[in-house]
Amino acid sequence: MATFSVNGEARQIDVRGDHPLLWVLRESLGLHGTKFGCGIGQCGACTVLVNGRPTRSCQLTVEAVEGAEIMTIEGLTADGLHPLQEAWIEEQVPQCGYCQSGQIMSATALILGGNVPSDSEIDAAMSGNICRCGAYSAIRRAIHRAAEIQAERTGTRSGPASEGGDR
Amino acid sequence: MMAPTEGVSVTAISRESDPPRRGFSRRSFVKIGVVTGAGLTLGVTWKVMSNPGLPSSDATLVPNAFLRIDADGTITVMVPRSEMGQGVSTALPQLVAEELDAAWGQVSFEFAPAHDAFGMMVTGGSTSVKESWLPLRQAGATARWMLREAAAQRWGIPAAEVETRDARAFAPDGASVTYADLAAEAALLDVPDEVPLKDPADFRLIGQSVPRLDVEAKSTGQAVFGIDAGPNEARIAMVARPPVFGGKVRSFRPDAALAVPGVREVVLIQSGVAVVADGYIAAKAGRDALVIEWDDGPAAGLNDAEIFAQLRDAAQNNGRTVRDEGDVETALSSSEAKVRATYQLPYLAHATMEPMNCTAWVRDGRCTVWAPTQFQNAPAILGGGARQVAAKAAGVSADNTEVHTTFLGGGFGRRAERDFVHEAAELAGLVEGPVKVIWSREDDMQHDFYRPASYHELTATLNADGSPDAWHHQMASQSILQRLAPSWVPGPAARFAGRRDPTSTEGASDQPYRSPNVQMTYAMVDLPIPVGFWRSVGHTHTGFVVESFIDELAHAAGRDPYEYRRALLSEHPRHLGVLDAVAAAAGWGSTVPDGRARGIAVVESFGSYVAEVAEVSMQSGRPRVHRVWCAIDCGVVVNPRIVRAQMESGIVFGLTAALYGEINIQAGRVVQSNFHDYPMLRMNEAPDIEVVLAPSGDAPGGVGEPGTPPIAPAVTNAIYALTGERIRTLPIVRA
Numbered sequence: 001m002a003t004f005s006v007n008g009e010a011r012q013i014d015v016r017g018d019h020p021l022l023w024v025l026r027e028s029l030g031l032h033g034t035k036f037g038c039g040i041g042q043c044g045a046c047t048v049l050v051n052g053r054p055t056r057s058c059q060l061t062v063e064a065v066e067g068a069e070i071m072t073i074e075g076l077t078a079d080g081l082h083p084l085q086e087a088w089i090e091e092q093v094p095q096c097g098y099c100q101s102g103q104i105m106s107a108t109a110l111i112l113g114g115n116v117p118s119d120s121e122i123d124a125a126m127s128g129n130i131c132r133c134g135a136y137s138a139i140r141r142a143i144h145r146a147a148e149i150q151a152e153r154t155g156t157r158s159g160p161a162s163e164g165g166d167r
Numbered sequence: 168m169m170a171p172t173e174g175v176s177v178t179a180i181s182r183e184s185d186p187p188r189r190g191f192s193r194r195s196f197v198k199i200g201v202v203t204g205a206g207l208t209l210g211v212t213w214k215v216m217s218n219p220g221l222p223s224s225d226a227t228l229v230p231n232a233f234l235r236i237d238a239d240g241t242i243t244v245m246v247p248r249s250e251m252g253q254g255v256s257t258a259l260p261q262l263v264a265e266e267l268d269a270a271w272g273q274v275s276f277e278f279a280p281a282h283d284a285f286g287m288m289v290t291g292g293s294t295s296v297k298e299s300w301l302p303l304r305q306a307g308a309t310a311r312w313m314l315r316e317a318a319a320q321r322w323g324i325p326a327a328e329v330e331t332r333d334a335r336a337f338a339p340d341g342a343s344v345t346y347a348d349l350a351a352e353a354a355l356l357d358v359p360d361e362v363p364l365k366d367p368a369d370f371r372l373i374g375q376s377v378p379r380l381d382v383e384a385k386s387t388g389q390a391v392f393g394i395d396a397g398p399n400e401a402r403i404a405m406v407a408r409p410p411v412f413g414g415k416v417r418s419f420r421p422d423a424a425l426a427v428p429g430v431r432e433v434v435l436i437q438s439g440v441a442v443v444a445d446g447y448i449a450a451k452a453g454r455d456a457l458v459i460e461w462d463d464g465p466a467a468g469l470n471d472a473e474i475f476a477q478l479r480d481a482a483q484n485n486g487r488t489v490r491d492e493g494d495v496e497t498a499l500s501s502s503e504a505k506v507r508a509t510y511q512l513p514y515l516a517h518a519t520m521e522p523m524n525c526t527a528w529v530r531d532g533r534c535t536v537w538a539p540t541q542f543q544n545a546p547a548i549l550g551g552g553a554r555q556v557a558a559k560a561a562g563v564s565a566d567n568t569e570v571h572t573t574f575l576g577g578g579f580g581r582r583a584e585r586d587f588v589h590e591a592a593e594l595a596g597l598v599e600g601p602v603k604v605i606w607s608r609e610d611d612m613q614h615d616f617y618r619p620a621s622y623h624e625l626t627a628t629l630n631a632d633g634s635p636d637a638w639h640h641q642m643a644s645q646s647i648l649q650r651l652a653p654s655w656v657p658g659p660a661a662r663f664a665g666r667r668d669p670t671s672t673e674g675a676s677d678q679p680y681r682s683p684n685v686q687m688t689y690a691m692v693d694l695p696i697p698v699g700f701w702r703s704v705g706h707t708h709t710g711f712v713v714e715s716f717i718d719e720l721a722h723a724a725g726r727d728p729y730e731y732r733r734a735l736l737s738e739h740p741r742h743l744g745v746l747d748a749v750a751a752a753a754g755w756g757s758t759v760p761d762g763r764a765r766g767i768a769v770v771e772s773f774g775s776y777v778a779e780v781a782e783v784s785m786q787s788g789r790p791r792v793h794r795v796w797c798a799i800d801c802g803v804v805v806n807p808r809i810v811r812a813q814m815e816s817g818i819v820f821g822l823t824a825a826l827y828g829e830i831n832i833q834a835g836r837v838v839q840s841n842f843h844d845y846p847m848l849r850m851n852e853a854p855d856i857e858v859v860l861a862p863s864g865d866a867p868g869g870v871g872e873p874g875t876p877p878i879a880p881a882v883t884n885a886i887y888a889l890t891g892e893r894i895r896t897l898p899i900v901r902a
């Protein structure tokens with residue numbers, strides 16, 4: 001029996017402890033927003049937040065998340081669109097869309113606590129997420145934009161994101 | 168938004184080929200009638216001018232799409248093409264909405280069900296917008312005409328005095344009424360025969376970057392892909408397929424698999440041994456536990472070295488002439504100074520982000536399929552689409568088979584194959600209840616239909632002015648069409664008697680550079696590796712070869728590669744247009760940052776012209792692509808942002824292949840298995856891309872594929888400019 005919370009709801013699921021969280025989310029809980037892409041931690045399509053940290057759910061057993069707080073893409077909209085989702089729509093990021101839940105979940109860490117990420121921070125945080133459709137420049141733009149939206153929402157002033165890095 | 172509407176009566180459509188029936192005249196548009204109370208639904212017929220990937224271009228009239236205006240004001244466009252990221256579920260409704268004078272905010276779409284009423288339903292060859300350009304605009308214009316007429320009748324004024332915009336009709340006195348309000352009255356009118364289309368100067372939506380209709384669902388985890396679709400109670404199946412191409416199951420023992428908790432059944436199907444379980448992990452564990460003795464078949468000894476030796480031998484000795492101008496033999500022998508080059512390109516996997524999968528349910532003589540497919544419907548004579556293939560596999564009739572198209576997590580040509588549909592439908596016919604076959608990434612990579620490997624030898628001689636006097640190209644590869652021909656092409660013998668395959672040689676047999684003596688030969692090689700359409704098909708290799716070789720000639724002639732191309736393309740204004748546009752955008756000829764160099768390439772494919780410049784440096788022996796400039800002329804631009812996104816996408820796709828893409832064959836099987844050994848370009852390696860739209864003309868070309876071909880040669884040409892090393896074998900970074 002695995003016990004953890006998903007999107008703020010306590011869950012008890014009758015699966016073996018070595019069952020990957022990804023398939024529990026998809027099959028036991030019907031949360032299809034989290035995607036299967038590679039199963040070996042290489043693509044990031046399965047990224048969810050575990051206690052706030054972006055984590056590959058295909059590489060995580062339910063045993064390892066006992067008692068943890070899990071957030072999936074479905075949970076991001078609890079209070080309306082998350083700044084990242086708003087930015088994703090504004091910048092029209094998704095192409096096929098299959099990688100995008102994972103991209104958004106990975107990006108949450110970048111704007112946490114009002115952080116305004118630089119390009120090199122974005123590279124570091126997002127390079128574990130493959131987009132086979134090559135929407136990388138739109139993803140980058142949308143992350144910068146999400147930082148602005150977040151600042152607008154909290155009423156703080158956002159400084160222009162640094163365009164540093166080695167590009 | 169996703170599921171096809173069951174309530175739409177597709178059988179009510181009159182086919183153009185049917186004798187005229189009362190109430191339906193022989194016209195392009197037919198009124199389906201009033202659905203769900205008050206609403207106007209139009210069925211559309213259009214001429215399919217050509218079918219992507221198919222050699223046939225017989226113009227046949229087939230009904231193909233619906234437009235529905237509901238009483239609540241929703242305007243729904245049935246999209247008979249697959250959305251795999253290329254934006255078709257936005258661009259096609261945009262065509263309708265333009266002529267309809269609809270308000271974009273009220274437009275939505277549904278994927279059309281697989282049905283003969285929609286004719287051949289295949290998404291490929293970058294043809295969706297091209298083929299829909301007139302018929303979907305006509306659909307919108309016809310509906311607008313009827314709505315305007317209904318308003319005129321209501322107001323008792325001539326229709327000419329009624330204006331329309333934002334889904335409303337306006338009277339001269341300022342009165343207005345919504346389309347929603349008019350829909351029921353419009354539905355009672357006769358459908359007009361001919362309705363004029365807008366002057367492009369009056370377009371308000373075409374040419375605008377209207378928001379995509381699929382991005383919100385895709386940003387909130389709500390979009391339903393194949394892997395998410397179908398009944399919740401579906402069992403999950405995985406299939407153990409022969410590791411060697413052409414292999415078979417000799418015998419198997421299911422006991423250990425059946426002992427795995429959650430495994431329900433083990434079933435022998437055509438493609439291998441299927442393990443049906445309660446979930447993916449159980450299915451996978453069950454499959455791992457299977458004991459199978461394989462009959463590897465004749466391919467068991469095959470490897471890359473042998474494949475390329477066969478290709479080389481065939482190119483040198485067995486080519487058939489596919490282009491012959493002037494006298495290449497004499498021209499080649501009349502000069503000592505020859506430029507020779509040999510190019511070699513590997514097999515490539517599609518690696519769509521969503522691995523192959525398909526859900527099927529067979530009950531009471533009916534088969535229902537949920538599939539992320541690029542190919543829903545085709546006559547049996549063409550081998551059938553998903554619907555026909557599923558019907559056959561499940562042993563039911565096509566009329567009793569329904570195919571629900573989901574969003575596709577990438578397609579790139581892989582999902583035009585129907586193997587994954589066949590497998591699911593066959594299995595569903597053998598087990599109780601719905602079943603979803605999921606492929607692991609490893610399955611997906613090792614059981615693909617690969618971009619064919621190819622081998623090319625080119626020889627040229629130059630005139631005193633440096634221009635090519637002779638251009639000789641010998642090429643060998645497997646043929647995609649030959650594999651598909653028996654099922655796709657009626658009477659394959661006639662077409663393939665000469666063993667030619669335009670989809671293999673496209674871009675090379677018709678390369679545009681001026682030379683008085685040009686010859687190309689093509690040798691079709693039969694090998695047991697399954698090959699298929701891969702984003703931009705023949706251009707994936709011919710674009711690289713032609714654009715590398717012309718660069719070699721430019722350097723041999725001591726000329727600037729951009730100017731050299733220009734001089735030889737003087738009769739090709741659209742090539743020149745994009746070359747000039749990209750050169751201007753990149754500032755070709757201006758100073759490049761230290762340690763970097765630029766390369767250029769231009770390729771026409773799928774009716775669009777694309778030129779690209781890549782700026783490259785070498786970092787610890789590996790190329791780093793910093794910036795790419797891209798100019799595209801795709802005729803008219805329907806949605807600029809989507810065109811830009813497709814160019815970026817095509818460039819990243821092509822760059823991934825150029826840098827890393829290689830499927831190796833050892834002992835008749837694929838060596839690579841997942842993203843660790845078949846790497847994808849990632850965020851930290853993605854170049855800055857600047858896209859320039861340089862549209863010309865008034866008919867759209869494709870945009871899904873044409874961004875891909877020029878990037879590999881642009882990069883290797885830049886590497887040559889930087890290091891003097893000419894890369895003639897891809898990928899650039901070899902393990």
Ligand code: FES
Pocket residue numbers: 035036037038039040041042043044045046047056057058059
């Ligand atoms: S599915 Fe988990 S990283 Fe790819």
Ligand code: FES
Pocket residue numbers: 094095096097098099100130131132133134135252520576577
């Ligand atoms: S949008 Fe298709 S994989 Fe990223």
